[in-house]
Amino acid sequence: MPVVVDQDTETLALLLKAVPSGGHGIEFFDRLEPWLANRPEEYVVVLGPHVDIADALSMSNGMRLSRPATSVVLVREDVDAMVLREAMQAGVRDVVQSGDPDAITDAVERAYQLYVALRGPGGAIHSGRIVTVFSPKGGVGKTTMAVNLALALTDRGARKVCLVDLDLAFGDVAITLQLFPSHSIEHAIGSEDSLDGPMLDSLLTRHPDSLMVLAAPSHPDVLDRVTGALVSRVLRQLREQFDFIVVDTAPAFDDQTLTALDETDECVIVATLDVPTLKNVKVALETLEALNIAPGHRHLLLNRADDQVGLGPEKVETILGMPVAALIPTSLDIAAATNAGTPILAANPGHVSSAALRNLAGRLTGEPAAPVAAADRRVAGDERGARRFRKRR
Ligand SMILES: Nc1ncnc2c1ncn2[C@@H]1O[C@H](COP(=O)(O)OP(=O)(O)OP(=O)(O)O)[C@@H](O)[C@H]1O
Ligand SMILES: [Mg+2]
Numbered sequence: 001m002p003v004v005v006d007q008d009t010e011t012l013a014l015l016l017k018a019v020p021s022g023g024h025g026i027e028f029f030d031r032l033e034p035w036l037a038n039r040p041e042e043y044v045v046v047l048g049p050h051v052d053i054a055d056a057l058s059m060s061n062g063m064r065l066s067r068p069a070t071s072v073v074l075v076r077e078d079v080d081a082m083v084l085r086e087a088m089q090a091g092v093r094d095v096v097q098s099g100d101p102d103a104i105t106d107a108v109e110r111a112y113q114l115y116v117a118l119r120g121p122g123g124a125i126h127s128g129r130i131v132t133v134f135s136p137k138g139g140v141g142k143t144t145m146a147v148n149l150a151l152a153l154t155d156r157g158a159r160k161v162c163l164v165d166l167d168l169a170f171g172d173v174a175i176t177l178q179l180f181p182s183h184s185i186e187h188a189i190g191s192e193d194s195l196d197g198p199m200l201d202s203l204l205t206r207h208p209d210s211l212m213v214l215a216a217p218s219h220p221d222v223l224d225r226v227t228g229a230l231v232s233r234v235l236r237q238l239r240e241q242f243d244f245i246v247v248d249t250a251p252a253f254d255d256q257t258l259t260a261l262d263e264t265d266e267c268v269i270v271a272t273l274d275v276p277t278l279k280n281v282k283v284a285l286e287t288l289e290a291l292n293i294a295p296g297h298r299h300l301l302l303n304r305a306d307d308q309v310g311l312g313p314e315k316v317e318t319i320l321g322m323p324v325a326a327l328i329p330t331s332l333d334i335a336a337a338t339n340a341g342t343p344i345l346a347a348n349p350g351h352v353s354s355a356a357l358r359n360l361a362g363r364l365t366g367e368p369a370a371p372v373a374a375a376d377r378r379v380a381g382d383e384r385g386a387r388r389f390r391k392r393r
Contacts, residue, residue: 006048171216
C-alpha cells in the first residue's frame with residue numbers, strides 16, 4: 001500500500017485521498033525509513049510538498065539501488081526545470097503538482113504497474129536464499145558456525161539476514177548472541193495458513209550487528225506443535241523479507257529439519273575429525289542425495305580441522321567423497337568469544353576462523369570461489385605448527 005509523507009496534516013489528508021484506500025500517512029520524514037525497513041512489499045512513496053527537497057532527493061537516490069521496485073513520487077507546489085532535472089538524477093519516478101490530485105493518482109497507478117512488472121508473474125519480488133547448517137551429530141559446532149556465518153553474510157549491514165533457530169528443543173542461538181527474545185517461533189503456532197510479514201516481524205529479535213533472529217521456543221514441550229507446514233510457511237515468508245535466511249538445526253532428520261532442508265538453497269554440513277561423526281555425516285550426505293536436497297549446493301565445513309587425531313582433511317574428503325569448503329581450527333578464542341556472547345566474527349574479525357567463515361559466506365553469495373580450501377589448509381596448518389612450536393617450548 002502507498003505510503004505518503006507530509007508534515008502538514010491537511011496536505012497529508014488531501015494526498016491520502018489521491019492514493020488508493022489503505023495508504024499510510026506519515027507526518028515526520030524521519031519515520032519513513034524505519035517504516036520502509038520491514039516492508040519490502042511497499043510499492044510507492046509519495047513525498048508531499050512540505051518534505052524538504054534535499055531529504056526527498058537523498059532518500060530517492062538511496063532507494064534507486066536498494067529497492068528499485070519502490071517508486072518515489074515527488075509532489076511539489078511548483079515544478080520547474082531545475083526540480084525536474086534533480087529529481088530525474090535522483091531516480092524519482094514522477095514529479096507532480098500538489099494541486100493536481102488526478103496526476104498523483106495516475107503516478108501512483110504507474111508505480112503499481114511497474115512494481116507488478118518487476119515482481120514477475122509469480123509475484124515473488126524478493127526471494128532470499130535459505131542456508132541450512134546441518135549435521136547429524138550433536139556438539140560439532142553447528143550453532144557456532146551458523147551464528148558466525150549469519151554475521152558474515154550481513155556484510156556489515158549490506159545484506160538483510162535472518163537467523164532461524166530450528167533446534168526447537170534445545171536451541172541456543174539467542175543465548176549465544178546474548179539476546180533475550182520476548183517472542184519466538186512458538187508464537188506462530190497455529191498460523192500455518194495465516195502467517196504474514198507483519199506478524200512474523202513481531203516475532204523477530206534484533207541483534208545489534210544488523211541481524212534478525214527468530215528464536216527457538218523457551219521450552220521444549222511445544223516442539224511437536226511447530227509443524228513442518230508452519231516451518232515451511234515461516235521460511236517462505238522470510239524469503240520475501242531477507243536476502244539470506246540462515247537456519248540452525250537439531251542434530252536429527254526430524255520433521256522440522258527435513259522441511260527446512262526441502263526449502264534449502266545452500267546446505268552447510270558440519271563435520272569433525274572423528275570416525276562416528278564422519279560415519280553419520282556420510283549417511284546424512286547419502287540421505288540428502290536421495291532426497292535431492294540442494295544438489296550442487298552442499299558445502300562441507302570441517303570444524304576443529306586441526307585436531308591431532310590421525311585424520312586429516314584429505315582423508316575426510318576421500319571418506320565423504322566431497323571437497324572441504326571451509327576449515328575451521330580448534331581455537332579457544334572461538335569458545336571464549338561464544339561464552340562472552342560476541343561471536344568470533346564480531347569479536348575478532350581478523351581471526352583465521354573469521355576469515356574462513358567470510359570466505360564461505362562469499363561462496364554462498366556467489367562470489368567467485370577462490371581456492372579456499374588450499375588457503376585454509378595452510379592457515380590451519382600454521383596454527384597446528386604454532387601449537388606444536390609452543391608445546392616444544
Ligand atoms: N572450532 C572450535 N574451537 C573451539 N571450540 C569450539 C569450536 N567450534 C565449536 N566450539 C565449541 O563447542 C561447543 C559446541 O558448539 P555448538 O554449540 O556450536 O555445537 P552444536 O553442533 O550446535 O551442538 P548441539 O548439537 O548441541 O546444538 C561450544 O561450546 C562451542 O563454543
Ligand atoms: Mg546447536
